[in-house]
Amino acid sequence: MNDKRVTNDDLKGGPAMESAGTLDRVNLDRELELLAADGFYDGKRALRVEGLTKRFPQPEGKRRGFWRRRPRFAALAGVTFAVEKNEIFGLIGMNGSGKSTLIRILSTLLAPDEGEVEVFGVDVTRNPARVRELINRVAVDAAFFKVLSGSENLRYASRLYGLWPQEARGRYNGLLRRIGFEPKRLKDQVKSLSRGERQKVAVVRAFMSTPALLLLDEPTTGLDPRSKREVQRLIRDMRAEAGTTVLLTTHDMEEAERLCDRIGILHEGRLITVGTPAELERRAGGPGEAATMEDVFLKFTGAEWLADENGG
Amino acid sequence: MSINVRALREFWCSVGFAERNFMLVKRYAGWEAVFLTYTIVSALTIGLIGVATGDQRLVLYLVIGAVLWGYLSILFHEVSECIAWERWEGTLEYTFMAPVKRFTQLMGNALYAITYGLVRAGVQLLVCALFFGISLAGGNFLTAAVVLVVSSLPFLGMGLACAVLPLLSRERGSQATHIFQALILLVSGVYYDVTVLPSWLQPLSVVSPATYTLRAMRAAVLDGVGLADVTTELWILVVSGVVLIPAGFACFVLGERWAKKTGKLKIEG
Ligand SMILES: Nc1ncnc2c1ncn2[C@@H]1O[C@H](COP(=O)(O)OP(=O)(O)OP(=O)(O)O)[C@@H](O)[C@H]1O
Ligand SMILES: [Mg+2]
Numbered sequence: 077m078n079d080k081r082v083t084n085d086d087l088k089g090g091p092a093m094e095s096a097g098t099l100d101r102v103n104l105d106r107e108l109e110l111l112a113a114d115g116f117y118d119g120k121r122a123l124r125v126e127g128l129t130k131r132f133p134q135p136e137g138k139r140r141g142f143w144r145r146r147p148r149f150a151a152l153a154g155v156t157f158a159v160e161k162n163e164i165f166g167l168i169g170m171n172g173s174g175k176s177t178l179i180r181i182l183s184t185l186l187a188p189d190e191g192e193v194e195v196f197g198v199d200v201t202r203n204p205a206r207v208r209e210l211i212n213r214v215a216v217d218a219a220f221f222k223v224l225s226g227s228e229n230l231r232y233a234s235r236l237y238g239l240w241p242q243e244a245r246g247r248y249n250g251l252l253r254r255i256g257f258e259p260k261r262l263k264d265q266v267k268s269l270s271r272g273e274r275q276k277v278a279v280v281r282a283f284m285s286t287p288a289l290l291l292l293d294e295p296t297t298g299l300d301p302r303s304k305r306e307v308q309r310l311i312r313d314m315r316a317e318a319g320t321t322v323l324l325t326t327h328d329m330e331e332a333e334r335l336c337d338r339i340g341i342l343h344e345g346r347l348i349t350v351g352t353p354a355e356l357e358r359r360a361g362g363p364g365e366a367a368t369m370e371d372v373f374l375k376f377t378g379a380e381w382l383a384d385e386n387g388g
Numbered sequence: 389m390s391i392n393v394r395a396l397r398e399f400w401c402s403v404g405f406a407e408r409n410f411m412l413v414k415r416y417a418g419w420e421a422v423f424l425t426y427t428i429v430s431a432l433t434i435g436l437i438g439v440a441t442g443d444q445r446l447v448l449y450l451v452i453g454a455v456l457w458g459y460l461s462i463l464f465h466e467v468s469e470c471i472a473w474e475r476w477e478g479t480l481e482y483t484f485m486a487p488v489k490r491f492t493q494l495m496g497n498a499l500y501a502i503t504y505g506l507v508r509a510g511v512q513l514l515v516c517a518l519f520f521g522i523s524l525a526g527g528n529f530l531t532a533a534v535v536l537v538v539s540s541l542p543f544l545g546m547g548l549a550c551a552v553l554p555l556l557s558r559e560r561g562s563q564a565t566h567i568f569q570a571l572i573l574l575v576s577g578v579y580y581d582v583t584v585l586p587s588w589l590q591p592l593s594v595v596s597p598a599t600y601t602l603r604a605m606r607a608a609v610l611d612g613v614g615l616a617d618v619t620t621e622l623w624i625l626v627v628s629g630v631v632l633i634p635a636g637f638a639c640f641v642l643g644e645r646w647a648k649k650t651g652k653l654k655i656e657g
Contacts, residue, residue, distance in 0.1 A: 186651055205489070223415040
């Protein structure tokens with residue numbers, strides 16, 4: 077088995093201590109080499125999702141049958157796509173379209189009903205433990221122990237991810253400064269931080285473990301415009317410095333356009349289209365007409381287009 | 389990675405869970421003081437029943453019951469509620485997504501429960517000893533210590549099995565756990581010999597590990613018996629621990645799998 081996190085150097089407090097505020101490319105590359113050596117990773121594909129389906133009971137459905145089960149609906153219906161290493165892939169779609177459900181399946185928190193999902197060649201159902209070593213996630217609700225201070229929460233996180241607390245401190249202080257969060261405020265209990273401040277700590281908590289695949293579920297929701305930019309810059313830097321692959325959901329179309337190499341649009345559990353922002357805008361606009369990402373969103377999730385698609 | 393590094397890492401993580409729980413205890417220091425006072429007072433009032441009868445041996449008999457039950461119920465409670473509590477706090481998904489073996493996570497919580505339970509029970513015992521002027525000189529403390537260690541095992545196992553219940557049903561899981569704990573209190577002879585129970589309840593006292601714990605502990609402290617005299621009880625406790633810990637863990641793993649299938653881990657978002 078591999079382990080990118082606890083090495084002898086770390087235990088001695090060696091070279092890793094110098095990585096204040098930067099991200100650890102060396103360990104990530106080594107981890108991927110090990111995955112390739114074990115026959116999982118093919119050297120370029122970070123994520124493969126094929127025919128992914130997940131059904132949940134309908135909340136208002138009437139229970140029926142011997143088992144008194146509620147009828148179910150598909151929160152994800154046959155979703156298929158792939159993400160290359162180093163790509164920033166965006167998922168957009170209306171509320172309830174299945175974005176968070178997809179991200180939960182990738183984080184091994186939810187088991188798929190049908191289909192295959194591989195993270196760097198590792199199957200999420202068959203080998204969830206190995207997948208967990210490759211990922212980290214920022215959820216919409218920044219999950220913290222609210223009576224503990226920011227630094228206590230980060231200390232706990234560093235143990236979970238096998239980082240030595242001193243090493244982690246160097247990293248998270250640097251990262252926090254990069255998104256305009258004064259590390260002194262980590263002394264405060266999380267409950268006294270504002271929503272945006274918590275979100276920043278959550279972002280840094282995920283980044284400090286240098287995951288190979290970073291899952292960001294609306295990471296900038298609740299941030300002011302400047303902080304938003306800073307987090308977006310950090311996401312880009314993370315990719316450049318550490319070689320991280322990012323899957324991001326957002327309701328901010330400008331952000332999707334600015335950050336993502338490719339964008340997929342989910343609608344009622346189906347991935348209806350995938351393309352670069354420019355491609356999508358070209359397809360949304362008429363001949364000679366320039367469309368914005370918002371036009372793209374409205375067009376692809378609008379009734380007329382979907383009717384066309386189904387009818388034709 | 390070598391086996392040692394892997395083992396070290398898992399140990400490191402389990403320390404992380406224990407440390408996190410102690411950090412939380414520190415934050416709730418006021419409540420901790422309140423609960424501790426409450427348990428001490430309740431042990432004292434029970435001991436005073438013995439004083440009223442003028443039977444010094446009965447005082448110690450009752451105090452052992454109160455203190456030991458205090459320890460075992462903390463152990464059981466802390467392990468069985470560790471998931472419910474993270475769900476309430478909203479950190480459950482975060483913890484479940486981390487690259488940590490579930491066993492490590494649960495053992496980290498157990499490590500905390502044992503240390504915390506020992507400290508609390510120790511304080512309780514000390515206060516009772518001073519209050520009643522109890523002399524513990526006649527006790528065999530090697531036996532007592534071994535009984536304490538061994539009896540932790542089945543309680544950890546039962547705690548593990550109950551820990552997953554809140555994933556299956558949010559409120560009913562915790563409710564079931566509390567009822568279960570109350571039942572053990574009733575049938576295990578915490579303040580009386582189990583022979584006084586109605587005959588239809590007696591079979592339950594036979595299957596409760598706490599019955600053997602209390603019997604062996606009383607023999608050690610009241611009569612100062614050596615290990616050889618409580619081997620039956622010790623064997624029963626060891627065997628039930630060896631069965632219940634893997635069984636409890638297996639329940640947990642199955643429950644977790646079911647929760648992931650049905651989407652029960654999610655709280656919001
Ligand atoms: N664990 C669950 N149990 C039952 N239903 C669920 C569960 N998780 C999601 N759903 C349902 O699945 C659908 C998709 O939810 P999901 O959270 O994936 O949407 P989303 O695209 O993230 O929406 P938003 O943009 O509002 O965050 C919703 O109808 C939701 O109610
Ligand atoms: Mg969502």
